[in-house]
Amino acid sequence: GENVEQHPSTLSVQEGDSAVIKCTYSDSASNYFPWYKQELGKRPQLIIDIRSNVGEKKDQRIAVTLNKTAKHFSLHITETQPEDSAVYFCAAADSNGGSQGNLIFGKGTKLSVKP
Amino acid sequence: DGGITQSPKYLFRKEGQNVTLSCEQNLNHDAMYWYRQDPGQGLRLIYYSQIVNDFQKGDIAEGYSVSREKKESFPLTVTSAQKNPTAFYLCATGTGMNTIYFGEGSWLTVV
Numbered sequence: 001g002e003n004v005e006q007h008p009s010t011l012s013v014q015e016g017d018s019a020v021i022k023c024t025y026s027d028s029a030s031n032y033f034p035w036y037k038q039e040l041g042k043r044p045q046l047i048i049d050i051r052s053n054v055g056e057k058k059d060q061r062i063a064v065t066l067n068k069t070a071k072h073f074s075l076h077i078t079e080t081q082p083e084d085s086a087v088y089f090c091a092a093a094d095s096n097g098g099s100q101g102n103l104i105f106g107k108g109t110k111l112s113v114k115p
Numbered sequence: 116d117g118g119i120t121q122s123p124k125y126l127f128r129k130e131g132q133n134v135t136l137s138c139e140q141n142l143n144h145d146a147m148y149w150y151r152q153d154p155g156q157g158l159r160l161i162y163y164s165q166i167v168n169d170f171q172k173g174d175i176a177e178g179y180s181v182s183r184e185k186k187e188s189f190p191l192t193v194t195s196a197q198k199n200p201t202a203f204y205l206c207a208t209g210t211g212m213n214t215i216y217f218g219e220g221s222w223l224t225v226v
Contacts, residue, residue: 006157032213043205043217044158089157093213102148102173103215107157 002027004092006106013080014114021109023090024072030092033066033073034103038087047088048075080113087111118142119218121206127226128193128200136191136221138206144216146209147189151175151202152220158205164189193223201225 003026013019023033034049050057050064050073057064061080066073073092077084087110091103122137138147149161160173164183178197183189193200201224209215 034214036217043219046214046216049214102160102163103213105158 002030002092002094002104004090004104004106006090006109008109009107010110010112012112012114015080015082017080019077019080019084019111019113021075021088021090021111022072023074023092023106024070025092025104026071027092027094028068028071029094032093033064034091035062035064035075036089036091036105038089038108040086044089077111080111082113082115085111085113119206119208119216121204121218121221123221124219125222125224127224129226131195133192133194134223136193136204136206136223138189138191138218139187140189140208140218141187142208142216143186144208144210145186146215147183148207148209148215149173149179149181149189149191150205150207150217152205153202161191161204 006023031052035047036044037047038044048059048062048064050066061078063076087108089108090106093103118141120139128134146165148163150158152158159175161179162173162181164170167186170181170183180192204221206218207215
């Protein structure tokens with residue numbers, strides 16, 4: 001089955017700097033890659049996702065890149081702000097259905113943005 | 116999101132007791148999921164259901180049971196067979212295109 005590795009487990013940056021979180025996956029059939037942000041004590045919320053027919057997707061200060069050959073994808077946050085501090089989870093799934101269609105999550109990255 | 120309601124928010128269980136966590140949705144989503152979250156362990160799938168009256172085991176189903184009698188409801192029972200149930204439990208729904216949305220979560224503590 002799918003296995004998703006996420007690095008680093010913790011990341012500390014200065015306000016205004018960029019942050020990059022990387023994930024690798026094992027199942028070449030996976031074709032959907034979302035990122036979730038979870039603030040302390042709250043539910044994970046979808047912030048951006050990408051499907052395998054594109055290599056990059058941007059939404060304001062957030063971008064995700066996908067390299068299907070290498071089986072890795074990354075979250076990029078530019079001009080970080082203190083409110084970006086949270087745990088970020090990557091996930092992967094095969095959208096062609098069945099049990100393989102379920103999301104498999106990485107273990108999370110705790111991002112701290114220092115003012 | 117706002118259309119997924121989990122209750123109770125906090126629950127305490129004594130050793131040997133079964134407890135049931137409620138999950139209700141008004142998003143008209145076919146798929147519903149239960150995840151368990153432990154510190155440093157990410158999100159692990161307990162059970163999922165793609166359609167009413169049908170559900171499947173996830174990666175850590177032992178000690179848990181579910182039912183899906185209505186499209187809107189997917190309750191999770193944590194049985195006494197689950198030896199380490201203290202965790203944050205998240206219910207989620209999906210449209211069938213992989214994107215899922217989480218409820219607010221329920222904290223379960225064994226006392």
